[in-house]
Structures are given as C-alpha cells and as structure tokens.
C-alpha cells in the first residue's frame with residue numbers, strides 16, 4: 118500500500134517512509150492511495166481475538182511494510198496488562214439502553230493518546246531500519262496537554278530518538294503539566310510556550326517547513342519528525358479500537374454483526390474521529406459520526422455550514438485537550454471528501470493560512486452531512502453532565518467525555534435516533550480532579566493532590582498510580598519561551 122500527500126506533490130511513498138516523515142514536504146498530510154476492506158468474515162473472525170491480535174490485523178492492512186508477525190510483536194508489547202491494566206486495554210461498557218462507553222484511558226498517561234503513542238516508537242524505529250535511515254530521529258510535538266505526556270512516555274529512553282514537547286503555559290491542567298515536567302529520561306525536553314496550543318502547533322509547523330533548518334539538523338546527524346496526529350503512525354493504531362469496540366458490542370450482544378452503530382467522539386485536532394471515519398470507509402458498520410466540541414466550536418460550525426473560520430475568540434475550557442482552533446486532521450477529511458482533488462485541498466489550506474477562513478463547495482458539504490453530525494457543549498453543560506451521569510448511573514467521567522455525552526444528548530433530542538451508540542471516553546476523571554469535584558458540587562480547595570485524594574474518597578475509586586505518584590516527583594523542566602524562540606531553543610538543545 119502506498120501513501121500520498123493531501124496537497125499532491127504526486128510522489129507515492131511507503132508506509133514506513135510516511136511514518137518517518139510525519140508531514141509531507143509540501144506541507145500536506147499522508148493518506149493511503151486506496152483503502153483496505155474489513156469484510157464481514159474478517160470482523161466475525163476477530164470476535165475471537167484479543168485486543169493486541171485485533172490491532173495487529175487492522176494495522177497490517179495499512180502498514181504493509183511490516184509483517185503481521187512484527188505487528189503482532191509490537192501490539193503484544195504495547196497493549197498489555199502492565200501498560201494498560203485490566204483484562205483488555207479498550208473495554209466497552211454498556212451504560213444505558215443505547216449508549217455504550219469505549220474507555221480509552223487505561224494506558225500509562227490516562228488518556229486515549231497512549232494507544233497511538235505507546236505504539237509509535239516501535240513503528241518508527243522499525244521504519245528507520247526498513248528504510249536504512251541512520252540519523253537520530255528528533256520528535257517535535259506541540260501539545261494541548263495529553264499528547265505531550267503520552268509522547269514523552271512513549272519515547273523516553275528509546276534508542277535513536279530524542280523528543281521535545283511544547284505546551285501552552287497555563288493552558289493545561291496542573292496534573293497534565295506535572296506529568297510532563299517531571300518526565301525522566303536523557304533524551305527528553307519540555308518547553309512551556311507563552312501562548313495557546315495553536316501558537317505552539319504553528320511554531321512546530323514552521324520548524325518543519327523550514328528547509329534550511331532541516332539541512333542544518335541533518336548535517337549534525339538528526340532527522341526531524343512529529344508525534345502529532347499529523348503522523349500516519351499516530352492515526353493507524355486509532356483505527357484499531359473502533360474495530361475492536363464494534364466487535365465487543367457484537368460479543369456482548371448489544372448488536373448483531375452488521376448492524377450499524379453511531380459513534381460520538383470528543384474532538385480537538387480531528388485525529389480520533391478521522392480514524393473512526395477511515396474505519397467506516399473500510400467497511401466497519403458505522404452510521405453517523407458525531408463530532409463533539411467544547412466552546413471552541415470551530416468544527417461544529419464547519420461541519421454544519423461548510424465554513425471554517427479560525428478568526429474567533431479562543432476559550433480556555435474545562436476540557437483543555439480540545440481547546441484548539443486549527444484542527445490539522447481536517448485536511449485529511451477534505452481530501453477524502455473531494456475524491457483526492459489535491460489542488461482543491463491546497464487552495465483551502467492556502468486560504469486558511471492567509472485569511473484564517475475558507476468555505477468548501479456544496480458537493481463536499483453534502484457529503485459531509487451524509488456522514489457527520491456535530492454539536493458542542495459549554496463548561497456549564499459539561500459539568501452538569503458529569504453530575505448527572507454520576508448520580509444516575511454511578512459512572513464517573515472526565516470533562517472531555519462529558520462533552521461527548523452532552524452532544525449525544527442534544528443529538529438524540531433533536532433526531533430521536535435510537536441507534537446503538539459508542540461514546541468515546543478519552544481521559545480518566547482523575548486527570549482533571551478540580552473540574553470533576555466542581556461538577557459534583559464538592560469543594561475544590563487545596564492543591565491538585567488534595568483534590569485527587571478527595572475525588573478518591575467521594576467516588577470510592579482508586580486514582581491511577583501514575584497520577585497519584587506524581588506528588589513525590591521533582592519538576593525537571595521549567596523553561597518558558599515565546600513562540601518565536603522555539604527554533605533556536607531546539608537548536609541549542611541539540612547543540613547545533
């Protein structure tokens with residue numbers, strides 16, 4: 118299977134090359150030139166398999182440079198009880214008559230990004246060998262809170278790699294920040310950036326599109342790459358949990374094989390929901406994809422009207438990992454929705470770059486309306502949903518998941534759609550203890566760890582060890598830089 122850029126430099130490359138490159142040289146994102154098909158028989162067969170086996174089979178359809186045995190080895194080393202706890206890394210929990218939660222937060226950093234970022238180092242180091250690349254990979258990653266830690270945790274101590282993370286100063290929860298600034302490992306670096314996530318992401322994109330800088334780092338034996346969801350190696354592992362979630366619904370007799378389900382995804386950079394759409398394109402029986410945003414509702418407006426407009430107020434919300442105004446992976450959706458018309462995609466992206474806004478044509482919008490619904494929840498509705506689900510179903514959820522639940526509530530109210538639905542839970546409630554306590558009407562006094570303890574007390578649940586042990590760790594990284602200094606900071610960190 119070959120990969121090509123959404124902006125169409127015309128070059129076709131292998132999956133290993135796409136994973137090593139991250140972003141295409143023309144600024145576009147890589148997508149497969151054709152999509153595999155998950156047949157009914159294949160899905161039926163997967164019912165019997167464990168999560169790592171399912172994931173390996175799904176990945177093997179996209180990452181054809183790797184043998185099934187290699188991928189089985191990678192997934193077994195990644196999706197195991199040591200890293201993801203319990204019996205299965207992505208459990209499906211039935212909650213109401215139609216609603217089921219796909220819990221994706223049982224990994225080492227307590228957010229769904231572990232599914233991809235525990236895997237990416239294996240895919241990447243494997244790819245380097247396959248293409249004969251000997252330079253040290255330097256991963257540069259902008260984060261709205263969860264990517265950074267998940268990437269650090271995945272790459273720390275991995276031979277042949279170094280990783281630097283940029284997070285918006287004050288833009289993450291205190292626990293998210295501590296997770297990053299206490300990261301151990303000789304090959305890691307963490308910077309706070311004065312600005313918001315978009316500033317950090319823009320800074321990273323600028324570095325990536327700086328040909329002279331690429332040459333400069335290359336001369337010193339380094340190769341820049343990305344762990345953001347612009348990298349195909351991040352998206353591919355996410356397709357697997359939708360397939361697995363579907364299989365689990367069949368196994369639990371919530372649906373019969375072949376029944377379509379709806380999926381609700383709390384969305385920021387559009388990576389997670391795009392993985393779901395790709396699963397659908399490959400034949401997974403999915404009805405509507407429901408895109409849930411917080412008050413930064415740029416995607417809600419786009420999916421409804423076809424107008425993308427980033428020129429708007431930026432809100433810092435209770436679901437910080439979705440505080441994003443430029444959703445990178447939307448570019449991949451545009452490409453798929455106009456049948457790979459790269460000129461069109463480039464045009465829209467150029468407009469976005471120059472004016473901050475673009476409008477897609479009616480044909481593309483109609484196709485989007487065929488597949489996607491969209492809605493958003495403000496902080497008040499989000500916290501209310503946490504409260505409701507806890508008191509009605511004794512189910513404790515984090516703020517991002519609650520955004521999805523509220524948008525689902527609105528969707529059902531508007532449409533009456535009774536389809537069996539999978540709601541994606543992207544983070545542990547213990548990652549955002551202040552907001553969750555607030556939602557439950559509890560005092561939020563004291564520091565984060567005080568809050569963590571109180572949340573344990575009132576919920577009767579145990580906080581994940583990776584969070585409760587943070588209090589004993591020392592902060593290693595305290596540097597704050599303006600966005601315009603990101604490049605020089607990297608240069609000095611690499612000693613070039």
Ligand SMILES: *Cc1c(COP(=O)(O)O)cnc(C)c1O
Nearest residue numbers: 263385386387388389438543544
């Ligand atoms: C990253 C993140 C999201 C958004 O996912 P995208 O793939 O960027 O759309 C949602 N919830 C949590 C907890 C996250 O960490």
